[in-house]
Amino acid sequence: MAKTIIIGACGQIGTELVLELRKREGAENVLAADLRDECPAVLNNGPYQKMDILDREFVRQFIIDNEIKTVYLLAALLSATAEKNPDFAWKLNMEGLFTILDLAKEGHVSKIFWPSSIAVFGPTTPRENTPQYTVMEPSTVYGISKQSGERWCEYYFNKFGVDVRSIRYPGLISYTSLPGGGTTDYAVDIFYQAKLKKPFTCFLSENTALPMMFMEDAIRGTLELMSAPKESIKVRSAYNLSGCSFTPAELTQEIQKIEPSFTINYAPDFRQAIADSWPKSIDDSAARTDWGWKENYGTTELVNVMMENVDTSLLIA
Numbered sequence: 423m424a425k426t427i428i429i430g431a432c433g434q435i436g437t438e439l440v441l442e443l444r445k446r447e448g449a450e451n452v453l454a455a456d457l458r459d460e461c462p463a464v465l466n467n468g469p470y471q472k473m474d475i476l477d478r479e480f481v482r483q484f485i486i487d488n489e490i491k492t493v494y495l496l497a498a499l500l501s502a503t504a505e506k507n508p509d510f511a512w513k514l515n516m517e518g519l520f521t522i523l524d525l526a527k528e529g530h531v532s533k534i535f536w537p538s539s540i541a542v543f544g545p546t547t548p549r550e551n552t553p554q555y556t557v558m559e560p561s562t563v564y565g566i567s568k569q570s571g572e573r574w575c576e577y578y579f580n581k582f583g584v585d586v587r588s589i590r591y592p593g594l595i596s597y598t599s600l601p602g603g604g605t606t607d608y609a610v611d612i613f614y615q616a617k618l619k620k621p622f623t624c625f626l627s628e629n630t631a632l633p634m635m636f637m638e639d640a641i642r643g644t645l646e647l648m649s650a651p652k653e654s655i656k657v658r659s660a661y662n663l664s665g666c667s668f669t670p671a672e673l674t675q676e677i678q679k680i681e682p683s684f685t686i687n688y689a690p691d692f693r694q695a696i697a698d699s700w701p702k703s704i705d706d707s708a709a710r711t712d713w714g715w716k717e718n719y720g721t722t723e724l725v726n727v728m729m730e731n732v733d734t735s736l737l738i739a
């Protein structure tokens with residue numbers, strides 16, 4: 423039976439994390455779990471379990487009975503969706519974390535990955551090259567839940583020795599599955615319109631710079647963090663991690679090098695205020711020093727690989 427579980431496996435990150443973990447650990451050892459009745463076809467190469475992370479007793483019993491030792495907990499509402507349903511976002515983003523932290527505190531689980539986000543920062547945070555340790559006053563329910571989650575992770579490590587590890591992911595860019603309701607989603611959606619040779623309407627203004635990362639870097643970074651020796655993990659809240667940083671206008675210019683006819687227009691909506699409260703770029707020197715993080719993809723490389731691989735049939739799948 424699988425010894426590693428990814429909860430929230432059918433989403434943007436989970437899909438690629440499951441595939442990479444199955445390559446490394448063997449498909450039968452990596453269990454994908456999600457609220458959905460069925461997983462995407464691309465995950466059919468290994469076990470799948472329908473699971474609601476909010477069903478604490480079911481999750482506890484399943485993990486204990488199956489002797490699962492490593493948990494990647496990805497199920498959450500992202501920033502834009504969370505603003506539309508703050509009560510539920512708080513419930514989902516926090517209760518699942520406690521279920522898994524408690525399993526580790528009781529000795530059933532030995533290692534946890536739980537993702538944080540650049541959303542832990544807020545309007546009073548220095549926005550350029552945002553340090554690992556700085557003012558953190560998030561103004562979104564998503565950011566508040568991620569910051570609280572970080573505090574609880576560190577607390578469970580300090581009080582109970584729980585080996586929980588985390589990264590403050592920037593906006594993640596990928597082509598295997600679609601993004602799930604974040605403020606950085608425009609930077610994925612744009613590629614589908616460029617491939618369809620259609621104009622793109624961006625929900626952020628042209629000069630809104632945000633930290634971003636290609637998914638391959640994010641997955642590699644996650645697995646490097648998870649395999650680093652315990653004693654080298656000095657940050658038990660969550661590590662800053664940087665890939666690249668760009669504005670919608672800069673991204674458009676890069677896409678136009680490949681698709682010169684591509685056009686963009688701007689219609690900022692409620693997500694603009696969220697983006698304006700987040701960093702423009704990130705200082706990730708702690709991750710570099712502690713466990714050797716280094717990104718492979720800058721903006722140009724990211725655009726090239728996205729334009730080559732985006733499959734517009736995903737939009738109707």
Ligand code: NAD
Pocket residue numbers: 429430431432433434435436455456457458473474475476495496497498499500514537538539540590591592593594595600601602603604606
């Ligand atoms: P996503 O929305 O694409 O996927 C989330 C998955 O969780 C979905 O498949 C959904 O069905 C599942 N899910 C929802 N409720 C569930 C429940 N009650 N029980 C079980 N599964 C449930 O999200 P993602 O982009 O893959 O993000 C995963 C994690 O990474 C989240 O915690 C998110 O906050 C964090 N993160 C993502 C990004 C990004 O750019 N994608 C950036 C920073 C942090």
Ligand code: SER
Pocket residue numbers: 500501502538539540541564591592593594603604605606607
């Ligand atoms: N990409 C995520 C979002 O926009 C950042 O956590 O919500």
